[in-house]
Amino acid sequence: MKIEEYLSSLPSSIINGDDIELPDNTIRDMLKFAGLQEKDVFYHLGCGTGKGIAIAVQEFGVKKAIGIDSNKTKILEGQTFLKDKHITSGSLIHEDITISDMNDATVILFWFSDEKIIQTMTDRFKKLNPGCRIITIWGPLAGHMPDKVDFPFILNITPFKKAESLRQQMLAIFDxxxxxxxxxxxxxxxxxxxxxxxxxxxxxxxxxxxxxxxxxxxxxxxxxxxxxxxxxxxxxxxxxxxxxxxxxxxxxx
Incomplete structure (x- = not known):
């Protein structure tokens, strides 16, 4: 079978990442890569059970950390997790990220494979305050040049720099x-x-x-x-x- 057929045979939760939570060490590495600081307001889009929020608050001391996920079960589990750890400056929201308010964000962790979601969120990210850092995995935001790369981690900073071509993007990623x-x-x-x-x-x-x-x-x-x-x-x-x-x-x- 063609690779597209193989991928389509997998559970949708695997393809769209719903059942994949990043390891704690990977989240730590990504937040260090983004230069997360105490003054930052951190958003984790697709936060799962909220471990990234706990790490941002407890280990990086961010001013505020918000996790957003459409999976209600994971959000409820995560809320219990944060409560047990006595984390008050971090919270989790059960919501569609495409309509969530994140205008105060200074750092956003965003890892999705759905092209429609990526394009929708890229358009939304463009409207955020200058200097907002968007951390992704594997590739930069569609149509834009990365500002910093430590593969597989990619950082785009608002206002975004337009890529002339996919070829230009690829050479920038792999240096x-x-x-x-x-x-x-x-x-x-x-x-x-x-x-x-x-x-x-x-x-x-x-x-x-x-x-x-x-x-x-x-x-x-x-x-x-x-x-x-x-x-x-x-x-x-x-x-x-x-x-x-x-x-x-x-x-x-």
Whole structure:
């Protein structure tokens, strides 16, 4: 089956990230990356059970921390979690993030895969006060250049800088003149480690998929190193097809 068919066969909660909560250490790394300070007002969009809010308050001492999530069960669990930890400057809201008020935000953690949500929120972020930092994972906000990169963490700061092309975005993210297999694997591995628990058995499979996605996108944008398909890429394409019945060759243009 084509990789699109494989992804569509997975539970929607996995694809849209509803069942994925970032590890605590990853959240800490992201908040350090954003330079979170005591004077900041922090919003975590898609906060789950609110561990990011607890970390922002207890370890970074932010003035205020707000978590927003559409999953009522997780919000209720998170509210109990914050209460048990006696956190009063952090709160959780059960709400659709596309209509939430976040005008006082100075730092926002935003990690979603739904393109409609990303575009809607990007338009909303543009209206926030100058200097607001938006932390994302994997890629910058659609159509805009990153202000800071420590892959897989990306930072956009308002007002946003328009990207001339996806090619320009990609080269800025990977900080290189061209992308070979080694670069694609290194960055895919960073992503896998950031979003997975340390004992995850699926890390290598995810890394293979993401490596191929990175390299194929680079090839299609004309920023891959060389004209030929590297032998490791050929090998992993074959492994996916032979052992997992997943076909990705059609993505090459």
């Amino acid at each position: 290189t003149d061209c992308i070979d297999f080694a670069v694609a694997w290194e960055f895919a591995d960073r992503y896998s480690k950031a979003i997975s628990s340390r004992d995850s058995e699926n890390d290598r499979f995810l890394t293979i998929l993401q490596t191929l996605v990175i390299w194929i996108n680079a090839k299609n944008l004309g920023v891959a190193c060389g004209d030929d398909i590297p032998d490791p890429v050929k090998s992993y394409i074959g492994i996916l097809k032979t052992f997992f019945n997943i076909e990705v060759e059609h993505l090459l243009k």
